[in-house]
Amino acid sequence: MKVSAIITLKKDVLDPQGKVIHQALDGMGFENISEVRQGKYFEIDVNENDPNKAKAVVEEMCKKLLANLVIENFKIIETQ
Amino acid sequence: MKVSAIITLKKDVLDPQGKVIHQALDGMGFENISEVRQGKYFEIDVNENDPNKAKAVVEEMCKKLLANLVIENFKIIETQ
Numbered sequence: 231m232k233v234s235a236i237i238t239l240k241k242d243v244l245d246p247q248g249k250v251i252h253q254a255l256d257g258m259g260f261e262n263i264s265e266v267r268q269g270k271y272f273e274i275d276v277n278e279n280d281p282n283k284a285k286a287v288v289e290e291m292c293k294k295l296l297a298n299l300v301i302e303n304f305k306i307i308e309t310q
Numbered sequence: 311m312k313v314s315a316i317i318t319l320k321k322d323v324l325d326p327q328g329k330v331i332h333q334a335l336d337g338m339g340f341e342n343i344s345e346v347r348q349g350k351y352f353e354i355d356v357n358e359n360d361p362n363k364a365k366a367v368v369e370e371m372c373k374k375l376l377a378n379l380v381i382e383n384f385k386i387i388e389t390q
Contacts, residue, residue, distance in 0.1 A: 236316075236351050251352070255371055262357045262367065269351035271316050272331070275344045287342065291335055 232309040233276055233288040237297045238269035272296060273309060281308055312389040313356055313368040317377045318349035352376060353389065361388055 239245050245267045252266040274291065278284040285306050292304040319325050325347045332346040354371065358364040365386050372384040 238351070238353065248352075251376070254375060258374060260367065260371055263354060264357055265353075265355040267353045269353065271318070271349035271351040272328075273318065273345075273347045273349065275346070277342045277344055287340065291340055294338060295334060296331070 231276060231279060231281060231284050233274050233281075233284050234307040234309045235272045235274065235288055235292050235296060236269055236305045236307065237272075237292065237302050238305075239267060240301055240303055243301045270296070284308075311356060311359060311361060311364050313354050313361075313364050314387040314389045315352045315354065315368055315372050315376060316349055316385045316387065317352070317372065317382050318385075319347060320381055320383055323381045350376070364388075 248265070248267040251268065252263060255263055255266065274288050276284040276287050278287060285308065288306050289304075292306070293299065297304040328345070328347040331348065332343060335343055335346065354368050356364040356367050358367060365388065368386050369384075372386070373379065377384040
């Protein structure tokens, strides 16, 4: 089954990339925005039918490789 | 309100970055994976209280700047 992981910078960590996107959107006429933050998204197809086990595997992956827990948070979402 | 946009490569588009992550995970002992695909994630704080209007604004942003519709799909998610 497919499990998705969303990795975002922690609240207090500066996000210069998001800031640049914010400025670009502003310049295009989207002036109604107060903040843009960019994150990463992974869709992982695990050979595992139990949703809980699949999520546990992806959580392990986030902790060990995908996310930098010092500055990032992660969230696991069941996709299929 | 906060609206999130998830941008993923279309199914038929090769994802070399995802492939490398797959190999890295494989090398770390996660051998139970059949595919990894990487996408982008944006969390946009729009000054707009109507969820539908906020989503429509973010959809417009995806079409005009954030996503390359030739090779990418996008999905809008309400966060708060």
